[in-house]
Amino acid sequence: MEKKIEQLLGQERRICITGHVHPDGDCVGSCLGLRSYLLTLDPALTVDVFLEPSPASFSILAGFEKIRMYQEEDGDYDLCFVLDAGERGRLGANASCLEHAGRIICIDHHRTQRAFVEEQIVRPEASATCELLFDMMDEEKISLETAECLYLGIAHDTGVFRHSNVTRHTMEAAGALIGKGVRHSKIVNDTFFAKSYLQNQLLGRALVESIVFCEGQCIVSMVSLKTMDFYRAAHEDLEGIVDQLRLTRGVEVAIFISETEFQVYKVSLRSNEKVDVSRVAEYFGGGGHLRAAGCTMTGTFYDVVNNLSEQIAPQLGM
Numbered sequence: 001m002e003k004k005i006e007q008l009l010g011q012e013r014r015i016c017i018t019g020h021v022h023p024d025g026d027c028v029g030s031c032l033g034l035r036s037y038l039l040t041l042d043p044a045l046t047v048d049v050f051l052e053p054s055p056a057s058f059s060i061l062a063g064f065e066k067i068r069m070y071q072e073e074d075g076d077y078d079l080c081f082v083l084d085a086g087e088r089g090r091l092g093a094n095a096s097c098l099e100h101a102g103r104i105i106c107i108d109h110h111r112t113q114r115a116f117v118e119e120q121i122v123r124p125e126a127s128a129t130c131e132l133l134f135d136m137m138d139e140e141k142i143s144l145e146t147a148e149c150l151y152l153g154i155a156h157d158t159g160v161f162r163h164s165n166v167t168r169h170t171m172e173a174a175g176a177l178i179g180k181g182v183r184h185s186k187i188v189n190d191t192f193f194a195k196s197y198l199q200n201q202l203l204g205r206a207l208v209e210s211i212v213f214c215e216g217q218c219i220v221s222m223v224s225l226k227t228m229d230f231y232r233a234a235h236e237d238l239e240g241i242v243d244q245l246r247l248t249r250g251v252e253v254a255i256f257i258s259e260t261e262f263q264v265y266k267v268s269l270r271s272n273e274k275v276d277v278s279r280v281a282e283y284f285g286g287g288g289h290l291r292a293a294g295c296t297m298t299g300t301f302y303d304v305v306n307n308l309s310e311q312i313a314p315q316l317g318m
């Protein structure tokens with residue numbers, strides 16, 4: 001049994017919540033879900049959520065409009081929750097709120113952990129931080145608003161219940177949340193499957209330009225800074241491309257590379273059955289999960305692919 005949120009709390013009145021850079025569904029869902037739950041426990045609490053700007057489709061969740069970046073003027077907090085991030089470096093500019101917190105609790109499900117706080121609740125077997133948070137909440141006290149946040153997070157981190165991280169417990173948690181009346185169909189359609197015209201154009205381009213290697217077991221595609229500028233695209237417009245690459249028949253590892261600065265790349269890795277991509281990502285200073293991980297790499301596109309290939313091939317028995 002997971003320790004309950006109520007048991008973690010002392011006399012704290014001013015609480016802040018933060019999560020990783022480039023917030024995804026699980027990050028936003030867990031931060032807003034915990035905020036909503038804490039306010040249900042005690043509406044007089046101050047609960048602020050500090051995150052980088054996140055996809056506008058998440059505005060379906062209660063409290064989305066209150067999300068902002070931490071500023072020095074925000075002052076001190078009694079308690080800070082760090083969600084869905086296993087290391088300080090993943091917090092970006094919002095890491096500065098840790099210096100202003102009396103106590104810090106990290107709740108996460110990433111395999112890669114570089115301990116940075118004393119109180120850590122880490123469950124790599126949980127499909128999503130939202131699933132772990134569900135276990136830490138008293139089901140009776142989960143409001144519809146809280147439930148929608150948690151459902152969105154679980155749906156996103158499981159690729160809408162398709163990935164290998166889904167367990168019986170994941171479905172039981174999702175079932176309980178549906179029992180609360182969440183708009184499950186609207187949540188997955190509007191926030192996961194729907195794509196803008198621009199997103200579809202970038203996806204199409206990435207698919208056309210993809211290359212297979214390691215005898216067809218790996219697929220890679222890249223979007224350069226030049227392309228990003230041409231389309232005036234943002235980082236979030238590339239969401240989901242790596243998952244489409246992964247669906248290529250015969251492919252074990254999918255790699256999607258986006259250039260963030262000249263010859264600096266954000267690398268996303270996915271695998272199907274054999275390769276532990278968190279090990280590959282960790283080798284290059286990143287991290288993540290067994291079948292989904294990421295890291296930052298530098299050099300030319302060919303350097304990056306060669307270096308990745310050297311780390312992946314042995315795991316494919318090559």
Ligand SMILES: [Mn+2]
Binds near residue numbers: 026027128
């Ligand atoms: Mn997550």
